Amino acid sequence: MREVSQVINGKRVIVKKPELLAPAGNLEKLKVAILYGADAVFIGGKEFSLRSSASNFSLDDIKEAVEFAHAHRAAIHVTCNIILHEDNLEGLEDYLLKLDEIGVDAIIVADPYIMSLAKKLNLKLEVHVSTQLSTMNTSAIRFYENLGVDRVVFAREVDYQDLKEVREKVDIDLEYFIHGAMCIHYSGRCMLSNYFSRRDANRGGCSQSCRWYYDIFEKDQQLNHDEIVPFSMSSKDMSLVDELPKLIELGVDSFKIEGRMKSLHYIATVVSTYRKLIDTYCADPDHFNKEGYRREIEKAANRALCTGFFKDFPDSQYQLYNQRDEHPTQDFCARVLHYDASKQEAMIEQRNYFKVGDTIEFFSPHHENILIQVKEIYNEDREAVEVANHPMEILYLKCDQPLFEFDMGRKVILDEK
Amino acid sequence: MSLIININSLSYLYDYLDLGVHDFIVGTNQFSCRQALTVDYIELKEIKEKYPMIRLFVLVNALVEQKYLDDLKNHLDKLNECQIDGIIFQDFGVLQICNEKGYSFEKIYDPETLNTNHLTLSVLKEQGIDGAFLAREIPLKEKQMIGQNCKLKTMVQVHGVEYMAYSKRKLLSNYKEYTHLDFNVDKEAQIEIKANGVEDHCHIYEDQYGTHITSTNQMCALDVLNQFNDFDYLYIDGQYINETDLLEITHLYIQAIEAIKNQTYNKESIELMQLLYRLTPNVHYYHSFLFDSTVYKISDVRKREENERS
Numbered sequence: 001m002r003e004v005s006q007v008i009n010g011k012r013v014i015v016k017k018p019e020l021l022a023p024a025g026n027l028e029k030l031k032v033a034i035l036y037g038a039d040a041v042f043i044g045g046k047e048f049s050l051r052s053s054a055s056n057f058s059l060d061d062i063k064e065a066v067e068f069a070h071a072h073r074a075a076i077h078v079t080c081n082i083i084l085h086e087d088n089l090e091g092l093e094d095y096l097l098k099l100d101e102i103g104v105d106a107i108i109v110a111d112p113y114i115m116s117l118a119k120k121l122n123l124k125l126e127v128h129v130s131t132q133l134s135t136m137n138t139s140a141i142r143f144y145e146n147l148g149v150d151r152v153v154f155a156r157e158v159d160y161q162d163l164k165e166v167r168e169k170v171d172i173d174l175e176y177f178i179h180g181a182m183c184i185h186y187s188g189r190c191m192l193s194n195y196f197s198r199r200d201a202n203r204g205g206c207s208q209s210c211r212w213y214y215d216i217f218e219k220d221q222q223l224n225h226d227e228i229v230p231f232s233m234s235s236k237d238m239s240l241v242d243e244l245p246k247l248i249e250l251g252v253d254s255f256k257i258e259g260r261m262k263s264l265h266y267i268a269t270v271v272s273t274y275r276k277l278i279d280t281y282c283a284d285p286d287h288f289n290k291e292g293y294r295r296e297i298e299k300a301a302n303r304a305l306c307t308g309f310f311k312d313f314p315d316s317q318y319q320l321y322n323q324r325d326e327h328p329t330q331d332f333c334a335r336v337l338h339y340d341a342s343k344q345e346a347m348i349e350q351r352n353y354f355k356v357g358d359t360i361e362f363f364s365p366h367h368e369n370i371l372i373q374v375k376e377i378y379n380e381d382r383e384a385v386e387v388a389n390h391p392m393e394i395l396y397l398k399c400d401q402p403l404f405e406f407d408m409g410r411k412v413i414l415d416e417k
Numbered sequence: 418m419s420l421i422i423n424i425n426s427l428s429y430l431y432d433y434l435d436l437g438v439h440d441f442i443v444g445t446n447q448f449s450c451r452q453a454l455t456v457d458y459i460e461l462k463e464i465k466e467k468y469p470m471i472r473l474f475v476l477v478n479a480l481v482e483q484k485y486l487d488d489l490k491n492h493l494d495k496l497n498e499c500q501i502d503g504i505i506f507q508d509f510g511v512l513q514i515c516n517e518k519g520y521s522f523e524k525i526y527d528p529e530t531l532n533t534n535h536l537t538l539s540v541l542k543e544q545g546i547d548g549a550f551l552a553r554e555i556p557l558k559e560k561q562m563i564g565q566n567c568k569l570k571t572m573v574q575v576h577g578v579e580y581m582a583y584s585k586r587k588l589l590s591n592y593k594e595y596t597h598l599d600f601n602v603d604k605e606a607q608i609e610i611k612a613n614g615v616e617d618h619c620h621i622y623e624d625q626y627g628t629h630i631t632s633t634n635q636m637c638a639l640d641v642l643n644q645f646n647d648f649d650y651l652y653i654d655g656q657y658i659n660e661t662d663l664l665e666i667t668h669l670y671i672q673a674i675e676a677i678k679n680q681t682y683n684k685e686s687i688e689l690m691q692l693l694y695r696l697t698p699n700v701h702y703y704h705s706f707l708f709d710s711t712v713y714k715i716s717d718v719r720k721r722e723e724n725e726r727s
Contacts, residue, residue: 083530083531083533084534084537085534086533086534086535086559086563087559088534089534089536110531111531111537112537112541112544113540116540133509134480134508135509136480136482136483136508137482137483137486137510138483138486139481139486139510139511139514140481140509140510140513142513143509143510143513143544144509146513147540147544155480157482158483159482161484162482162483162484165483166483184584184586184588185582185584186480186584186585188530188531189480189507189528189529189530189583190530190581190582190583191529191530191554191580191581191582192630194554194706195579195581195617195632196612196615198709198710198711199711200554200711202530202531203711205711210582212612212613213612213613214611214612214613215610215611215613216592216609216610217609217610217611217618218600218601218607218608219607223598224596228598229595229596230613231592231610232592233584233588309585314586314591315587315590315591315594316591316594318586318591319588319591319595321592321595321596
């Protein structure tokens, strides 16, 4: 078993720091994920990838992503996690060769044929078994080892005790989901979307039928009615922010954040919070103060959060039965493009409505969160405006503390003040 | 092509044998999901002793948590002792154990949704599988391509309710807890759900492995069975069908296979369908995805939505 911590100069430190693996749906999000602290980013190509709604990457985009990532000592994993049908086989070999040539570090794969082909082609890139294959035990992992894979991504259904036992028994790299949306059924084994919408979930077309409302019947008698909510199969999102120290101590190799379709604000907030948590814990695990991280994560949550299968078996508290349990955050309002120190002025790109008098919290990989009250707003023509209500408009704000490109601003809502 | 039945009773085994059906699938109380019949080791041995003509396959199709891995190994050992003819599995951990132990029974890979091309199955053949259950959600033409290009035994569903989803969570119990409603959650309770805006109901129930959802509509290929020559096993699912109806339905399929051999199928299939409708007047039959396809690219999804609107 790999050594996780060592005592150095009388202080225990974590020597096996886990990789923080973030999602990105486009180049802008990818850059933000890396600048905010991701060690690796997973992206989807135009073909052979799930999440067909995400604005997936062309080969040129992937090349740019790899160059940017490698320049920042980060890695790029490309999802090739489609379940191949006969008409998806054409072009696969060329695609894998091109990914390898571009310098992609790993592919995430759900189809054993792609695993086998990647090894046969003698590619330099690593092959990671996707969570779509619902791996939960060491025997299954041995099976994939025989196919020559480099890493196994666990099923989200794996709990702490099983994770611990598996970690003790296998040497292969293990990846575990720590944050994001959860399928309510075993991933890859759910055909609700196929049946209800004729949209293929295993090729990226999932219509999220599990989150719909259902009438429920017992022998023809309807059980739900006006006073009783309909049946639903919607899971709360997972966040293991409070459990991360336990996971780090286990020696899991990679912590994955879900959400290639999530916003820039989500990626920046979640990545930066986990980055800070991992770094702080690893530097001094025995004096770690966990305060504050959960509150930060909740600022980007658009559903209530839970711990998935990690801690307890998910009961009704882990599911959403009511729309009011969802709370989309709309307070991301600005992205910093430039800061002029001589003028103490930030050039920003508007992302949501805000106005003079609002308080904006700027967060960043470079500094602690900064609160500013908006006293003046200027447009590109240097005219003073009272409200910022044009999406993506370039605006100028006064700020006496330095901000940085890619800093994010979120409007502080009333009950936070 | 021969029929294989997910059988729901041991009462009519002689009758099935008389019809010429020799392949049966059963569940046990460990690691079996969506079985129509649960038997124990003693019954497995008895079936094999009493009916030596029968080829008996056991469902070992749960996805297996690490904490139950030793139980799984013991279970597979016992199944081997019972001299079963094969297992139906979906967790590659099951296959790995079988390979390590060198069990000679057949290993049929049935992940319900993932067997969708012949090259993947060729790779899995090299890894030790003997057969594969093809995904229901692909058109018949694609199934035929796989059947023609595959060097292992292929199994396709021709009749019965269809698998839709499998969750580790106790979805019905959780709903009961949230709403304080009181109802049973097992298969016998006959709980159904219906999505808003969708006409069809689904069966839903819980067991020790979680929650299972199947269609209430039943797939039926009796009227197109002459297009199934490329497959080794034609699977009839006996869940939610009573035991005498299952025998009768099997008989209709046997007659259809005979008619195909005798080149009288085109005429006889119409009569066989009428017999089926008379036997089960309340069942809604459909062709599932045999002549339909799914979409997944956003542009195709939009096109389909526009077509449906117009």
